[in-house]
Amino acid sequence: xxxxxxxxxxxxxxxxxxxxxxxxxxxxxxxxxxxxxxxxxxxxxxxxxxxxxxxxxxxxxxxxxxxxxxxxxxxxxxxxxxxxxxxxxxxxxxxxxxxxxxxxxxxxxxxxxxxxxxxxxxxxxxxxxxxxxxxxxxxxxxxxxxxxxxxxxxxxxxxxxxxxxxxxxxxxxxxxxxxxxxxxxxxxxxxxxxxxxxxxxxxxxxxxxxxxxxxxxxxxxxxxxxxxxxxxxxxxxxxxxxxxxxxxxxxxxxxxxxxxxxx
Amino acid sequence: xxxxxxxxxxxxxxxxxxxxxxxxxxxxxxxxxxxxxxxxxxxxxxxxxxxxxxxxxxxxxxxxxxxxxxxxxxxxxxxxxxxxxxxxxxxxxxxxxxxxxxxxxxxxxxxxxxxxxxxxxxxxxxxxxxxxxxxxxxxxxxxxxxxxxxxxxxxxxxxxxxxxxxxxxxxxxxxxxxxxxxxxxxxxxxxxxxxxxxxxxxxxxxxxxxxxxxxxxxxxxxxxxxxxxxxxxxxxxxxxxxxxxxxxxxxxxxxxxxxxxxxxxxxxxxxxxxxxxxxxxxxxxxxxxxxxx
Amino acid sequence: xxxxxxxxxxxxxxxxxxxxxxxxxxxxxxxxxxxxxxxxxxxxxxxxxxxxxxxxxxxxxxxxxxxxxxxxxxxxxxxxxxxxxxxxxxxxxxxxxxxxxxxxxxxxxxxxxxxxxxxxxxxxxxxxxxxxxxxxxxxxxxxxxxxxxxxxxxxxxxxxxxxxxxxxxxxxxxxxxxxxxxxxxxxxxxxxxxxxxxxxxxxxxxxxxxxxxxxxxxxxxxxxxxxxxxxxxxxxxxxxxxxxxxxxxxxxxxxxxxxxxxxxxxxxxxxxxxxxxxxxxxxxxxxxxxxxxxxxxxxxxxxxxxxxxxxxxxxxxxxxxxxxxxxxxxxxxxxxxxxxxxxxxxxxxxxxxxx
Numbered sequence: 001x002x003x004x005x006x007x008x009x010x011x012x013x014x015x016x017x018x019x020x021x022x023x024x025x026x027x028x029x030x031x032x033x034x035x036x037x038x039x040x041x042x043x044x045x046x047x048x049x050x051x052x053x054x055x056x057x058x059x060x061x062x063x064x065x066x067x068x069x070x071x072x073x074x075x076x077x078x079x080x081x082x083x084x085x086x087x088x089x090x091x092x093x094x095x096x097x098x099x100x101x102x103x104x105x106x107x108x109x110x111x112x113x114x115x116x117x118x119x120x121x122x123x124x125x126x127x128x129x130x131x132x133x134x135x136x137x138x139x140x141x142x143x144x145x146x147x148x149x150x151x152x153x154x155x156x157x158x159x160x161x162x163x164x165x166x167x168x169x170x171x172x173x174x175x176x177x178x179x180x181x182x183x184x185x186x187x188x189x190x191x192x193x194x195x196x197x198x199x200x201x202x203x204x205x206x207x208x209x210x211x212x213x214x215x216x217x218x219x220x221x222x223x224x225x226x227x228x229x230x231x232x233x234x235x236x237x238x239x240x241x242x243x244x245x246x247x248x249x250x251x252x253x254x255x256x257x258x259x260x261x262x263x
Numbered sequence: 264x265x266x267x268x269x270x271x272x273x274x275x276x277x278x279x280x281x282x283x284x285x286x287x288x289x290x291x292x293x294x295x296x297x298x299x300x301x302x303x304x305x306x307x308x309x310x311x312x313x314x315x316x317x318x319x320x321x322x323x324x325x326x327x328x329x330x331x332x333x334x335x336x337x338x339x340x341x342x343x344x345x346x347x348x349x350x351x352x353x354x355x356x357x358x359x360x361x362x363x364x365x366x367x368x369x370x371x372x373x374x375x376x377x378x379x380x381x382x383x384x385x386x387x388x389x390x391x392x393x394x395x396x397x398x399x400x401x402x403x404x405x406x407x408x409x410x411x412x413x414x415x416x417x418x419x420x421x422x423x424x425x426x427x428x429x430x431x432x433x434x435x436x437x438x439x440x441x442x443x444x445x446x447x448x449x450x451x452x453x454x455x456x457x458x459x460x461x462x463x464x465x466x467x468x469x470x471x472x473x474x475x476x477x478x479x480x481x482x483x484x485x486x487x488x489x490x491x492x493x494x495x496x497x498x499x500x501x502x503x504x505x506x507x508x509x510x511x512x513x514x515x516x517x518x519x520x521x522x523x524x525x526x527x528x529x530x531x532x533x534x535x536x537x538x539x540x541x542x543x544x545x546x547x548x549x550x551x552x553x554x555x556x
Numbered sequence: 557x558x559x560x561x562x563x564x565x566x567x568x569x570x571x572x573x574x575x576x577x578x579x580x581x582x583x584x585x586x587x588x589x590x591x592x593x594x595x596x597x598x599x600x601x602x603x604x605x606x607x608x609x610x611x612x613x614x615x616x617x618x619x620x621x622x623x624x625x626x627x628x629x630x631x632x633x634x635x636x637x638x639x640x641x642x643x644x645x646x647x648x649x650x651x652x653x654x655x656x657x658x659x660x661x662x663x664x665x666x667x668x669x670x671x672x673x674x675x676x677x678x679x680x681x682x683x684x685x686x687x688x689x690x691x692x693x694x695x696x697x698x699x700x701x702x703x704x705x706x707x708x709x710x711x712x713x714x715x716x717x718x719x720x721x722x723x724x725x726x727x728x729x730x731x732x733x734x735x736x737x738x739x740x741x742x743x744x745x746x747x748x749x750x751x752x753x754x755x756x757x758x759x760x761x762x763x764x765x766x767x768x769x770x771x772x773x774x775x776x777x778x779x780x781x782x783x784x785x786x787x788x789x790x791x792x793x794x795x796x797x798x799x800x801x802x803x804x805x806x807x808x809x810x811x812x813x814x815x816x817x818x819x820x821x822x823x824x825x826x827x828x829x830x831x832x833x834x835x836x837x838x839x840x841x842x843x844x845x846x847x848x849x850x851x852x853x854x855x856x857x858x859x860x861x862x863x864x865x866x867x868x869x870x871x872x873x874x875x876x877x878x879x880x881x882x883x884x885x886x887x888x889x890x891x892x893x894x895x896x897x898x899x900x901x902x903x904x905x906x907x908x909x910x911x
Binding site for chain 3: 059061081082084085086090091093097098099100101102106109110111113114116120123124125126131134135138139173174177
Binding site for chain 2: 630632680683684686687688690691692694695698699701702705706707818822825829868869872873874875876877878879880881882883886887890
């Protein structure tokens with residue numbers, strides 16, 4: 001695993017000295033790290049360490065006050081959510097952010113909205129390429145639905161589904177966009193061991209089959225060490241560890257942060 | 264220049280009246296997150312009840328107490344029948360429910376007391392007073408004094424009493440307030456009752472000015488821009504917003520109106536509020552929330 | 557079983573996409589359209605056309621217009637009547653000032669004018685949400701009414717801004733009779749509902765619902781918020797504008813700006829609350845309710861001994877019942893009559909089995 005990490009020259013994503021604060025309260029302070037193409041990178045750290053804030057900076061939900069974001073060969077001062085999506089960044093949220101009044105299928109189809117070529121007027125009048133395009137979109141959505149094994153709930157209204165399934169639907173929506181970078185914010189929060197194992201398998205499968213680069217936040221250290229190639233540890237908005245899982249596990253700062261002994 | 268000041272002060276005093284209606288809004292919004300469109304209907308209902316009781320020969324104080332009792336009953340009914348079943352529903356749903364509520368109250372008020380215009384005499388003369396070379400209406404000054412008194416009473420209520428403390432707790436964080444044992448339902452009933460009281464005061468002042476009639480319920484439409492400018496959660500904001508709207512609409516009507524044919528008072532506050540929103544979305548005194556995801 | 561759905565499988569995505577996936581439903585729709593277009597003109601009388609069917613159809617269309625904006629895209633509006641007014645007065649002026657313009661074209665252009673107006677007042681929707689947006693739509697409501705009354709050019713200098721409908725002629729055929737006006741309205745409404753159906757089931761429709769349900773997530777998956785919201789305003793305005801023009805031309809014949817006041821906006825809002833937010837069928841059900849209920853109520857009052865209850869009291873009673881129903885629906889059935897109908901239909905599909 002570590003050989004793969006060091007063998008890749010240009011990172012897909014690199015954060016360069018990112019700082020973010022809300023009304024004077026610092027959430028993230030001068031954090032830099034990079035993610036190689038094709039790897040699974042885990043962000044870990046105690047609650048309030050700034051993990052979610054960092055994901056929000058990467059795909060433009062929050063704008064960092066300082067720092068730069070390198071993504072796929074371009075350097076940007078800040079991302080906008082729409083640009084991030086267009087450049088192939090998809091994500092899921094800690095507190096599920098699905099469209100609760102829509103069906104599973106419609107939720108997955110919204111994930112493909114950027115793949116649509118026909119205009120709304122063509123679709124309203126149903127002329128030309130619209131029907132063929134509808135079929136293609138549906139086919140792609142069905143592939144994702146089959147991949148994540150949510151076919152039985154295809155026509156169910158998302159708000160009525162149990163939590164674990166909603167998490168999977170949200171992953172399906174993100175995956176439907178065919179992203180190059182997938183940001184997952186606690187994809188296994190609140191799941192039992194069996195569900196966690198299933199979700200871990202999905203994440204690894206996505207990474208292997210589609211070559212999607214994954215950045216995920218997770219609290220379960222067992223899962224993190226098991227599936228990720230690269231671990232970044234945050235504490236109080238600062239980076240205290242960065243490297244392959246085995247190396248991070250040995251890091252005294254990380255151990256201290258996790259065992260709660262400040263030094 | 265004197266003319267300018269006369270218009271300005273006339274507008275400011277009218278603004279006091281807008282502020283009175285807006286304060287009722289703010290109370291309810293702060294405590295329950297409900298944007299209460301029925302505030303105007305409550306003003307109409309209270310004024311109509313009061314004036315009808317007065318016309319049936321009741322003394323002023325008894326009519327006032329009975330109307331206040333009616334407003335408390337209304338508050339209890341609203342809490343029980345509308346708010347409680349709709350708890351945890353979206354703000355838009357609650358807003359639409361108050362729209363339905365305003366229809367119910369308006370229909371009920373007019374079914375009970377009739378639709379004719381009633382004159383209301385509070386015993387305050389409306390003769391012009393010369394102050395520093397300008398002519399001011401003594402009634403308007405009385406209204407302003409009443410509003411000031413009302414605000415004083417309300418702020419004492421909120422800062423000095425137990426119920427006021429609970430109310431601020433609920434406004435700050437309903438879940439936390441619930442967790443420390445504050446009963447939300449009681450708070451809601453209390454704020455709606457207090458908003459009913461504020462509505463009664465506003466209804467009496469407006470009613471004395473314009474006559475007690477259906478159009479009283481339409482002042483709710485004036486209160487909306489006031490709230491936008493002042494912020495939904497601040498009583499001082501409601502007052503400042505009221506003054507700004509009152510003054511600017513009168514000035515606009517006098518100085519801008521002639522160029523476009525007049526009658527712009529109806530929409531000018533809205534355009535002003537809209538411009539304001541683009542610059543300061545949370546209003547003058549409101550807090551802008553950080554969106555968490 | 558009322559419905560025999562055995563053996564009706566979708567073998568292609570196109571079949572699965574249909575609004576009415578069941579053969580029985582498609583046949584029922586066809587039968588309903590045939591009935592409305594062929595049988596009703598023969599069976600109905602002038603009272604039914606002028607006092608019930610035409611306002612029902614026009615209000616259904618207005619409901620659809622607001623439903624696209626509020627029910628689907630989640631943007632609350634109290635300015636529906638303003639956009640209806642723009643549609644009515646613009647169509648009137650196109651007919652008046654451009655000789656030889658076909659009626660349907662001026663109707664469509666009237667809709668476009670309303671769409672542009674709605675677009676303008678929808679611009680603040682990117683920065684402001686929820687109640688704050690009410691300010692923008694109420695500004696539209698008051699400003700449009702003021703402008704139409706103040707500038708007599710809009711009403712061709714008639715007194716107090718009243719406009720009268722031009723003769724309803726389409727390709728030389730006269731539609732001025734009550735039955736003709738009914739057919740004309742029905743035709744326009746059917747075509748626009750077809751468009752509406754396509755829209756809500758298209759990418760744009762899904763984007764609207766996404767913005768309604770969670771706009772932050774919508775932005776993150778690449779839905780352009782401003783474009784999506786502005787299209788909701790514009791398309792909603794287009795439908796409302798045409799509804800307004802029909803209201804003026806096929807229902808009332810003459811109309812003044814005052815006919816499109818705030819109460820009309822409330823009426824349209826009530827249609828979609830009672831009928832069902834985010835439902836196409838709900839617009840028809842809500843409009844039917846709002847047209848029929850007052851008639852029913854005044855007929856009931858007429859049954860009582862004369863003088864017991866006067867017209868004013870009937871109106872007050874009507875207001876109270878409407879208000880109570882709004883609250884009742886919001887509490888018990890937020891998805892309105894359409895949801896009740898859907899439940900009934902699901903029961904019918906299983907009947908006589910209970911589960």
